[in-house]
Amino acid sequence: MNKPQSMTMPLTLQKLALVALAALALAASRSHAQDAAFHRGQTLHAEKCAACHAEKSGLGNGDVLYTRSDRRVTDTKRLEGMVARCNSELRLDLFPEDESDLVKYLLGRFYSFK
């Protein structure tokens, strides 16, 4: 025998609401993790990268390296490559996770390519 609709509908809605809540919570924790990575990248950048860039640019502010019109980095792959190169050539001793946080920071702050 079939249950009447009125008994099953609210349950289904409740389940839907739970699923929606779970999805929201997941999205929130993801973006929280993204934020954390961004901020770690920002700190690492200030500690390991900014001073040399500021000096090399001759302007006291290394950020111009990322925004100059003839900048070398034109897509995410190159950005990853450049961060890895600065890391290994200069022996900055960053872990892959540090590099990935730095990339997130630089992407979010300076570069915006699709």
Ligand code: HEC
């Ligand atoms: C000892 C100096 C030095 C340090 C430390 C350094 N860099 Fe660099 N970086 C340079 C120089 C010089 C350039 C410019 C290279 C060129 O124009 O050919 C550069 C360029 C870059 C670029 C390319 C900018 C563009 O779009 O043209 C990125 C990205 C970059 N560095 C990332 C980093 C990161 C991330 C760190 C820290 C983990 C770092 N660098 C540490 C010297 C340094």
